Amino acid sequence: MRFQGFLRMEPAAANEGILAWLREVESLGAMLTNGAAARLGPHAASVDNLRSSVHAALARLLDFKWASPEVKAAARGYMERNPALRQVGRYRFSTDWMSKCEAEWREVLSPLMGQPGARVLEIGSFEGRSAIWLLENVLTHPTSRITCVDLFEGNAARLFDENIATSGAGERVEKLVGLSHVALRRLPPEPVYDFIYVDGSHETYDVLEDAVLCLRLLKPGGVMTFDDYGMAAAQLADFQDISRPDLGIDAFLSAAARHLQVVRKAFQVTVRKNPA
Numbered sequence: 001m002r003f004q005g006f007l008r009m010e011p012a013a014a015n016e017g018i019l020a021w022l023r024e025v026e027s028l029g030a031m032l033t034n035g036a037a038a039r040l041g042p043h044a045a046s047v048d049n050l051r052s053s054v055h056a057a058l059a060r061l062l063d064f065k066w067a068s069p070e071v072k073a074a075a076r077g078y079m080e081r082n083p084a085l086r087q088v089g090r091y092r093f094s095t096d097w098m099s100k101c102e103a104e105w106r107e108v109l110s111p112l113m114g115q116p117g118a119r120v121l122e123i124g125s126f127e128g129r130s131a132i133w134l135l136e137n138v139l140t141h142p143t144s145r146i147t148c149v150d151l152f153e154g155n156a157a158r159l160f161d162e163n164i165a166t167s168g169a170g171e172r173v174e175k176l177v178g179l180s181h182v183a184l185r186r187l188p189p190e191p192v193y194d195f196i197y198v199d200g201s202h203e204t205y206d207v208l209e210d211a212v213l214c215l216r217l218l219k220p221g222g223v224m225t226f227d228d229y230g231m232a233a234a235q236l237a238d239f240q241d242i243s244r245p246d247l248g249i250d251a252f253l254s255a256a257a258r259h260l261q262v263v264r265k266a267f268q269v270t271v272r273k274n275p276a
């Protein structure tokens with residue numbers, strides 16, 4: 001995002017640049033479509049994600065001592081006119097990391113759709129968007145269940161609870177609160193899950209550890225998908241502090257090569273565990 005560049009400027013130039021940037025963002029915002037957002041890279045993917053990035057940047061800006069009163073007023077005005085949350089059907093979400101993978105998930109997960117007793121494990125649930133997609137499209141049988149592992153902190157945790165309650169499927173959702181490497185070790189060490197979605201911490205070592213712990217919990221023949229394999233490659237070139245889930249996923253794929261088949265390697269990576 002161009003916003004990062006302002007942080008390296010002299011305060012006067014930065015304040016002026018931010019005011020112009022805000023005017024531009026607001027005028028373009030009304031015209032932006034999901035298709036246009038996706039052309040900015042798979043991680044941007046939707047208007048909701050771009051909007052959420054602008055909100056996060058502006059929230060940071062309000063804390064900067066060098067930001068002028070005029071800039072802070074403009075930022076507050078923008079945030080009031082453009083709320084961070086959006087009603088999506090019956091739910092409220094601030095972001096959309098789901099639409100970009102829906103088509104692939106429908107294809108890979110079709111054998112699991114509507115199956116009695118189907119079990120899914122999700123690492124990283126945030127506001128519940130991917131969990132709800134799974135509940136509405138795959139875990140449609142009343143005996144199917146999802147286990148959601150997350151830190152469940154702040155506003156996202158409140159939205160997760162609200163959205164799951166709205167879905168009416170709350171009784172089929174098990175929440176495990178805490179760091180995934182701790183929570184996953186508390187689960188019975190049995191291969192019971194048909195599908196595992198790894199979308200929690202994006203730090204290389206954490207992703208590798210989640211992958212190793214999850215493979216033990218995946219049924220033979222079960223499917224595991226990692227988000228954001230392509231994230232680092234899609235980041236803007238001047239973005240310094242990038243997480244590298246791809247390095248963790250590649251390390252896992254090498255170490256576990258004898259135990260799985262790679263189904264797809266694109267922005268997401270999907271593997272199938274070999275039969276017993």
Ligand SMILES: C[S@@+](CC[C@H](N)C(=O)[O-])C[C@H]1O[C@@H](n2cnc3c(N)ncnc32)[C@H](O)[C@@H]1O
Pocket residue numbers: 097098123124125126127128129130131149150151152153156178179180181199200201202206
């Ligand atoms: C990208 S979001 C998940 C988005 C969600 N899967 C969706 O598509 O709607 C990542 C989530 O992982 C959680 N998270 C990050 N590090 C974690 C960790 N070490 N253990 C458990 N959860 C973690 C965050 O709290 C956040 O909610």
